[in-house]
Amino acid sequence: MNRQPWIVLSEGDNVAVATAVIAPGAPVGDGLTAREKIDPGHKVAIRDIPLNTPVVKYGQAIGRTTADVKAGDHVHSHNLHFENDRLSATASAAPEVATEADKTRTFMGFRRADGRAATRNFIGIIASVNCSTTVCRAIAEEANRTLLPLYEGIDGFVPIVHGQGCGMSSTDDGMHTLHRTIAGYARHANFGGVLMIGLGCEVNQLTLYGQSGAGPSKRHFNIQDAGGSRRAVALAMGVLKEIAEEVGHARREPIPVSEIVVGLQCGGSDGFSGITANPALGAAVDILAAAGGTAILSETSEIYGAEHLLRSRAVTDAVAAKLDDKISWWEKYVALHGASLDNNPSPGNKRGGLTTILEKSLGAVAKGGRSPLTAVYGYAERVTEHGLVFMDTPGYDPVSATGQVAGGANMIAFTTGRGSCFGARPAPSFKLSSNSALYQSMEEDMDIDCGTIVTGDATIAGKGREIFELIIEIASGKQTKSEAFGYGDNEFVPWHLGATL
Known part of the structure; x- marks a missing residue:
């Protein structure tokens, strides 16, 4: 067991890391004592490190000294600064290997109709724009209260909301990134079904994500078309019940x-x-x-x-x-x-x-x-x-x-x-x-x-x-x-x- 209050991580390091409080005057190596208090997780010099010399930890430079550092000194922001030193990559030990038994292991997951594997079976309520976030939260809250108890196989109704979707260019990197991100959640295997809610006039239009009604597990509509916020919540309950009927009876099975x-x-x-x-x-x-x-x-x-x-x-x-x-x-x-x-x-x-x-x-x-x-x-x-x-x-x-x-x-x-x-x-x-x-x-x-x-x-x-x-x-x-x-x-x-x- 390692009971000494410091550890040297790699051969060639010129600092050690305190694993417990090291008091001034306490030993930190053969013939070396701490010149000041070193808190756990902090660095102590294990040899003299002159001004503007790389400080080495993990066998790699982490910066350079801004003053002469004596063996036993605390090495931190007061005497070490960032500099783009990179020591050459050295051959590291081989990775941990999987046994033959590991390679045949399975977990109990959900197998989707398209073949993908899921670790959870949620239904997502995704906002296309910040304007629909409050309605999405209200829909999720109502669905978790009234629908979730009816379907043992559903882990919950999850609101996916954010602060973007309008007030942005429809063609720049920001819009492309937002669309790619939301599309990734909409198709995520852990969502057995998705209902996407828009306001109706935003830049991030629902039509960018496919046609509504393409399948009971993927649906969307706009609050403006539903006739307002409360009507949107009521409409969503009917849609989510249809989705829940499809995915709510899913059961876990062995998956590699x-x-x-x-x-x-x-x-x-x-x-x-x-x-x-x-x-x-x-x-x-x-x-x-x-x-x-x-x-x-x-x-x-x-x-x-x-x-x-x-x-x-x-x-x-x-x-x-x-x-x-x-x-x-x-x-x-x-x-x-x-x-x-x-x-x-x-x-x-x-x-x-x-x-x-x-x-x-x-x-x-x-x-x-x-x-x-x-x-x-x-x-x-x-x-x-x-x-x-x-x-x-x-x-x-x-x-x-x-x-x-x-x-x-x-x-x-x-x-x-x-x-x-x-x-x-x-x-x-x-x-x-x-x-x-x-x-x-x-x-x-x-x-x-x-x-x-x-x-x-x-x-x-x-x-x-x-x-x-x-x-x-x-x-x-x-x-x-x-x-x-x-x-x-x-x-x-x-x-x-x-x-x-």
């Missing part, structure tokens, strides 16, 4: 694990995220990918500085080039707005021990394990390749997860070191805490405690196997803690691009 698609998210990261929860999730991803399943790594602004590690694992030059293009776009995008990608670490991240975007990115990339990178997708594009794939999204969790779900993720795995609260209906979302203190203080929100890796009570590989088993259980219907509380109705946030007119 190769049809599980997991979106990977991290939020409220701390100094332990890249040591415990993220690599443990990465180990689970390796097993899932080797068994034929799919994992979607995203948050382009949060892999910045570590993208070369992903690039080195691309299965083709074309995949690597597409990742390069996404990074280049982000550099231009933030510069256009007078910002820097190093603005990304939040105050909470920094209190938890993270200093630069490079440090955060190196830990974030660990969620993707060590599997080959098989494809790179634009935001909310339909994911068709198996294995580890990348989707271009912002680092803001609701926007990023919305893109993943639109692309087909039927589950979200969310690591956190600070206690992010999140859901992503219709995809169940489960939480992995990076430290045990968080798990103990917010156990009602956390599904797995990965902090036991630091104490030596668990290994990354062992925790990865535990996460893989949980993925199968959740896909089979086990309710996550976020689901139990009711998260997921407010986290549909399409990426807002383009001018507001």
Whole structure:
């Protein structure tokens, strides 16, 4: 068991990470003592680091010193700053492998008529525009009160609402992104049926999504045509009853694990995220990918500085080039707005021990394990390749997860070191805490405690196997803690691009 209050993550690192409070004068290595208090998750120099010298963690540069740093000093924002140093990608250990038994595993899911696999059986009420959001919520509330008790096979009626759809160009990137995102939700396998509601005069017209009446499981109408808000709710009840009659008798059946698609998210990261929860999730991803399943790594602004590690694992030059293009776009995008990608670490991240975007990115990339990178997708594009794939999204969790779900993720795995609260209906979302203190203080929100890796009570590989088993259980219907509380109705946030007119 690892009872020393620090850990060195890679040979060649010149900092260690405190795993517990290190008092001034306490040992942090052979013949070395701390020169000041070091909080858990924060960095301590294990050798002298002169001014303007790379600080190395995970075997990679995370920035450069802004002052001479002595062995035993606290290394953080006061003496370390962002700089675009990237050490060469080194050969990493082989990914965790799936056993022959893993490859034949199944989960108990819903098989749709078109052959797709679902982990939940919801009915969606989707707003085409901000003007119809209140009516969509009213419809969902009434349907959950009056219809849901009649159909054992339905998990719930879910309002998918947002603040866009009008006051925007009908031809720019913003409209294309919104349309692609909503279309992805409308066809999502976890929705057995969908009712889309518009106002009637918006830019994002319902006719863009196909003809109403094409099938009882996919319907739409405008509030203006229904005669007003209350009449729209009444009309919706009749339509939803027809949809419920079709999908409400669905039952779970065995489906290969190769049809599980997991979106990977991290939020409220701390100094332990890249040591415990993220690599443990990465180990689970390796097993899932080797068994034929799919994992979607995203948050382009949060892999910045570590993208070369992903690039080195691309299965083709074309995949690597597409990742390069996404990074280049982000550099231009933030510069256009007078910002820097190093603005990304939040105050909470920094209190938890993270200093630069490079440090955060190196830990974030660990969620993707060590599997080959098989494809790179634009935001909310339909994911068709198996294995580890990348989707271009912002680092803001609701926007990023919305893109993943639109692309087909039927589950979200969310690591956190600070206690992010999140859901992503219709995809169940489960939480992995990076430290045990968080798990103990917010156990009602956390599904797995990965902090036991630091104490030596668990290994990354062992925790990865535990996460893989949980993925199968959740896909089979086990309710996550976020689901139990009711998260997921407010986290549909399409990426807002383009001018507001």
